[in-house]
Amino acid sequence: xxxxxxxxxxxxxxxxVVEFDEEKTTELCEKALEIGIPPYDxxxxxxxxxxxxxxxxxxxxxxxxxxxxxxxxxxYAGLDILRPHVKVDEHQxxxxxxxxxxxxxxxxxxxSLVKTMFEAAGWDIxxxxxxxxxxKFVEALKDTGADVVAISALMTTSMMAMxxxxxxxxxxxxxxxxxxxxxxxxxxIAQQYxxxxxxxDAISAVQxxxxxxxxxx
Amino acid sequence: xxxxxxxxTASERMDALFTYQKPDRVPLGAMSTGFNTRNAGxxxxxxxxxxxxxxxxxxxxxxxxxxDPIPQYAGHTVLGAWDFGGDVRMPxxxxxxxxxxxxxxxxxxxxxxxxxxPDPATVGRIPLAMRxxxxxxxxxLPVYFFSRSPFTMxxxxxxxxxxxxxxxxxxxxxxxxxxxxxxxxxxxxTLWLETFGTDRVFVWMSSxxxxxxxxxxxxxxxxxxxxxxxxxxxxxxLGVQRFGQHICGExxxxxxxxxxxxxxxxxxxxxxxxxxxxxAAADFFPKDIIFGNIEPAVIQTGTPEQVYELCRVAIEKxxxxxxxxxxxxxxxxxxxxxxxxxxxxxxxxxxxxxxx
Amino acid sequence: MQKMTSNERIEAVLKGKPVDRVPHFPFxxxxxxxNVGFPISTIYxxxxxxxxxxxxxxxxxxxxxxxxxxxASYGTWEFGGEVEMPTGEYQQAPAHKMFPVKSEADIExxxxxxxxxxxxxxxxxxxxxxxxxxxxxxxxxMGGNFTIAGNICAAEKVCRWMLKKPDVAHRILRLATDHxxxxxxxxxxxxxxxxxxxxxxxxxxxxxxxxxxxxKQFIMPYLVESSEKILAMGVRHILYHICGDQNANLDDWAKxxxxxxxxxxxxxxxxxxxxxxxxxxxxxxxxxxxxxxxLTAKPEQVYDRCxxxxxxxxxxxxxxMFSSGCxxxxxxxxxxxxxxKKALNDFGSYNG
Numbered sequence: 001x002x003x004x005x006x007x008x009x010x011x012x013x014x015x016x017v018v019e020f021d022e023e024k025t026t027e028l029c030e031k032a033l034e035i036g037i038p039p040y041d042x043x044x045x046x047x048x049x050x051x052x053x054x055x056x057x058x059x060x061x062x063x064x065x066x067x068x069x070x071x072x073x074x075x076y077a078g079l080d081i082l083r084p085h086v087k088v089d090e091h092q093x094x095x096x097x098x099x100x101x102x103x104x105x106x107x108x109x110x111x112s113l114v115k116t117m118f119e120a121a122g123w124d125i126x127x128x129x130x131x132x133x134x135x136k137f138v139e140a141l142k143d144t145g146a147d148v149v150a151i152s153a154l155m156t157t158s159m160m161a162m163x164x165x166x167x168x169x170x171x172x173x174x175x176x177x178x179x180x181x182x183x184x185x186x187x188x189i190a191q192q193y194x195x196x197x198x199x200x201d202a203i204s205a206v207q208x209x210x211x212x213x214x215x216x217x
Numbered sequence: 218x219x220x221x222x223x224x225x226t227a228s229e230r231m232d233a234l235f236t237y238q239k240p241d242r243v244p245l246g247a248m249s250t251g252f253n254t255r256n257a258g259x260x261x262x263x264x265x266x267x268x269x270x271x272x273x274x275x276x277x278x279x280x281x282x283x284x285d286p287i288p289q290y291a292g293h294t295v296l297g298a299w300d301f302g303g304d305v306r307m308p309x310x311x312x313x314x315x316x317x318x319x320x321x322x323x324x325x326x327x328x329x330x331x332x333x334x335p336d337p338a339t340v341g342r343i344p345l346a347m348r349x350x351x352x353x354x355x356x357x358l359p360v361y362f363f364s365r366s367p368f369t370m371x372x373x374x375x376x377x378x379x380x381x382x383x384x385x386x387x388x389x390x391x392x393x394x395x396x397x398x399x400x401x402x403x404x405x406x407t408l409w410l411e412t413f414g415t416d417r418v419f420v421w422m423s424s425x426x427x428x429x430x431x432x433x434x435x436x437x438x439x440x441x442x443x444x445x446x447x448x449x450x451x452x453x454x455l456g457v458q459r460f461g462q463h464i465c466g467e468x469x470x471x472x473x474x475x476x477x478x479x480x481x482x483x484x485x486x487x488x489x490x491x492x493x494x495x496x497a498a499a500d501f502f503p504k505d506i507i508f509g510n511i512e513p514a515v516i517q518t519g520t521p522e523q524v525y526e527l528c529r530v531a532i533e534k535x536x537x538x539x540x541x542x543x544x545x546x547x548x549x550x551x552x553x554x555x556x557x558x559x560x561x562x563x564x565x566x567x568x569x570x571x572x573x
Numbered sequence: 574m575q576k577m578t579s580n581e582r583i584e585a586v587l588k589g590k591p592v593d594r595v596p597h598f599p600f601x602x603x604x605x606x607x608n609v610g611f612p613i614s615t616i617y618x619x620x621x622x623x624x625x626x627x628x629x630x631x632x633x634x635x636x637x638x639x640x641x642x643x644x645a646s647y648g649t650w651e652f653g654g655e656v657e658m659p660t661g662e663y664q665q666a667p668a669h670k671m672f673p674v675k676s677e678a679d680i681e682x683x684x685x686x687x688x689x690x691x692x693x694x695x696x697x698x699x700x701x702x703x704x705x706x707x708x709x710x711x712x713x714x715m716g717g718n719f720t721i722a723g724n725i726c727a728a729e730k731v732c733r734w735m736l737k738k739p740d741v742a743h744r745i746l747r748l749a750t751d752h753x754x755x756x757x758x759x760x761x762x763x764x765x766x767x768x769x770x771x772x773x774x775x776x777x778x779x780x781x782x783x784x785x786x787x788x789k790q791f792i793m794p795y796l797v798e799s800s801e802k803i804l805a806m807g808v809r810h811i812l813y814h815i816c817g818d819q820n821a822n823l824d825d826w827a828k829x830x831x832x833x834x835x836x837x838x839x840x841x842x843x844x845x846x847x848x849x850x851x852x853x854x855x856x857x858x859x860x861x862x863x864x865x866x867x868l869t870a871k872p873e874q875v876y877d878r879c880x881x882x883x884x885x886x887x888x889x890x891x892x893x894m895f896s897s898g899c900x901x902x903x904x905x906x907x908x909x910x911x912x913x914k915k916a917l918n919d920f921g922s923y924n925g
Contacts, residue, residue, distance in 0.1 A: 020385070061470070064433040066381035073382075104312025109378055109431075156517045156551035157251075157261075157314030183430070183466070184514040192518065257872070258906030274908075277872060281911040521609065521629055555610030556907045557626075560633040 017050025020070035100128030297373030428466035461486030528565030639709020648724035650692030717775030766807030779817030879916030
């Protein structure tokens with residue numbers, strides 16, 4: 001087997017994510033474990049950095065949703081290999097987030113991509129899926145003690161649920177940060193609805209959440 | 218304030234547009250279904266499952282707001298998920314405004330080969346759409362045949378996330394789905410043409426899955442555009458006379474590809490979302506009737522003044538479109554739009570939309 | 574006759590001059606809020622938003638008279654009780670939360686409200702300033718004498734007291750009557766008597782609640798007193814909404830001075846022909862489509878009913894304004910409200 005340095009292997013993992021090669025990512029992550037690279041480093045400096053690069057390619061309009069989906073598949077394939085080996089005390093969570101597509105809406109591609117980006121950024125995620133009843137968001141917030149709740153909607157009909165659920169969330173935990181997104185949403189509408197932040201796409205969502213958390217600290 | 222009086226009927230107005238003549242005023246389209254049934258005290262589900270209610274609510278609402286019947290449909294005629302053996306349910310509850318796919322016909326690669334062409338006379342909601350079209354026919358309205366594009370229908374059959382993955386990894390599967398989608402659309406359309414005659418059928422299509430928020434122009438060129446071309450080739454062979462397409466969402470990167478050689482007859486109606494500037498649309502498509510493009514989220518959550526102003530600007534730009542212009546929402550009329558906001562569009566047409 | 578503006582139409586009716594078509598008079602509040610996307614409570618809690626929502630809705634639905642402010646439970650808040658704004662799915666107007674008078678002893682503690690600051694009156698005044706600014710009729714709305722009395726101590730109490738302790742009932746009616754005169758006097762001071770058209774909604778004098786004898790003996794003297802005092806200030810027209818089944822009270826209503834002409838609006842329980850017969854010589858008749866029909870019937874049924882009412886109302890000698898018989902429910906389908914406009918356009922013209 002060719003000798004490879006830690007830096008080289010991490011770069012290869014990074015590249016395999018960017019090239020959305022699921023098989024290669026799996027192999028490289030297994031190799032990382034074999035040669036003793038700390039799994040947490042392989043996640044943060046291999047997989048997560050790879051997704052950062054994917055995000056940039058999306059912003060430059062080089063990559064679109066199909067590429068994002070496949071890159072995310074590659075990343076998750078790698079995570080499946082590495083995560084079980086991460087020691088609990090090693091894992092520093094960047095934050096806790098509950099996310100879901102609001103009641104009445106089943107369009108979840110956007111939310112899935114947001115999840116990928118938060119995963120890559122090291123957040124603890126509670127993914128409620130799609131068509132999430134309003135009360136479930138509140139329940140999940142209570143159960144997880146999350147810092148942020150992210151809600152998405154694609155339809156003008158379903159986005160009408162947002163002010164309601166935001167009110168319920170704030171009543172449960174006044175300092176919770178609520179982030180919204182989805183095609184019919186805008187910064188203005190998000191404000192009107194009582195949300196703390198709005199993200200125009202999956203790539204910017206993590207940064208918006210980070211900034212809001214920092215502001216609140 | 219008095220509204221100015223129209224000098225043409227809706228039908229005369231549309232005939233003028235389709236012969237490149239200036240009508241009395243900018244027509245006002247609505248792309249509205251659930252809003253109509255709610256306006257008349259019925260449910261959103263009625264818009265999809267009760268053609269008679271949907272039809273009469275649509276006519277009353279059209280009269281109330283002074284809309285022109287472009288387009289008028291009660292939901293899609295052909296549906297990928299439903300027609301090919303999946304399942305859908307009606308919208309329910311406070312926050313649903315459209316049909317919901319509950320089971321997709323294709324969930325894996327193996328399922329693609331098992332797909333069969335459905336019977337266009339009996340499958341899905343085609344029989345309901347036929348009842349609706351008969352009412353249009355009997356009342357001297359254009360008979361609308363409404364489908365998604367082959368690309369959007371193909372994605373609907375297996376779910377958009379799987380379809381997009383296959384565009385990268387298994388293009389042959391995509392082609393198989395695209396082929397069968399196109400065939401089914403044409404079969405159903407043929408039924409419409411045979412029932413109502415080519416001179417009465419107005420073919421309408423929407424293509425939301427081709428948005429650049431989902432796919433690159435490369436993917437559009439490879440997978441979507443050839444099927445638009447094939448589709449229009451068939452329409453020409455069948456003798457279809459009037460066509461409209463709702464080019465849904467952010468599709469700015471696709472427009473130059475369409476514009477290189479537009480596959481549709483001229484003029485056709487091209488409807489755009491708020492993401493596409495109307496002047497840019499008119500530049501790309503000088504021989505076609507531009508339709509749009511008031512942002513639905515503003516119609517739903519904005520003030521009447523905001524909607525009115527958006528319409529004023531749209532009318533100002535649209536009036537310069539060499540192929541003609543119709544004012545309308547940038548996508549389906551939001552079901553929960555406050556009535557005053559919808560009326561603001563009517564008011565704007567009557568204040569700014571007349572051609573002197 | 575050339576098509577008139579809404580203001581021209583209203584002015585012509587009030588002056589007894591010919592109009593091009595029957596004017597459309599509003600009895601529509603929470604619906605306007607929903608029409609514009611506001612919560613229903615804004616109609617009562619926010620003068621500017623309320624005016625704006627009504628103005629836009631009136632333009633859309635062809636309503637001629639201007640926006641108005643008021644609600645049926647007027648008096649509770651002003652005399653020291655509490656009302657709650659409509660918030661729930663099925664609430665359409667402010668409702669009593671706590672009556673100022675719960676027992677006889679409370680009556681002695683009552684003081685005359687300061688009409689500049691009590692209850693909703695500051696919002697009502699802000700609203701009337703918008704009416705003046707927009708050139709629409711300045712109509713301050715209150716309950717009538719008996720309805721205000723019922724809002725002070727709850728309807729069943731005043732009904733019981735009318736029979737068991739008439740002195741007590743009289744004391745409350747006295748307070749209500751003096752308060753009415755105070756309000757109108759204040760509005761007249763601010764806007765001038767010719768511009769103010771006070772409106773009194775009297776649902777509590779319905780014959781489902783009190784007998785015509787009680788109306789005549791108990792209520793009438795107060796109605797006449799406050800009306801006379803108001804007209805003596807120089808006010809030209811008073812509008813009485815004679816709500817519900819008051820067929821047996823009509824002959825007595827005809828004795829209440831209302832101005833030249835008065836304005837009388839009726840619920841669907843009173844036939845317009847009968848209203849014209851009894852009050853047609855002294856008042857502009859207003860009414861009277863059943864709001865329940867507007868809410869639940871088919872559009873064709875609404876249209877037919879409108880046609881009937883308009884045909885009857887046009888015969889009224891002092892003039893007629895077309896309206897709903899009581900408040901249009903906020904849940905009424907928009908198309909049904911449009912039927913009112915459509916019917917007026919089709920049948921409301923006076924030209925031939």
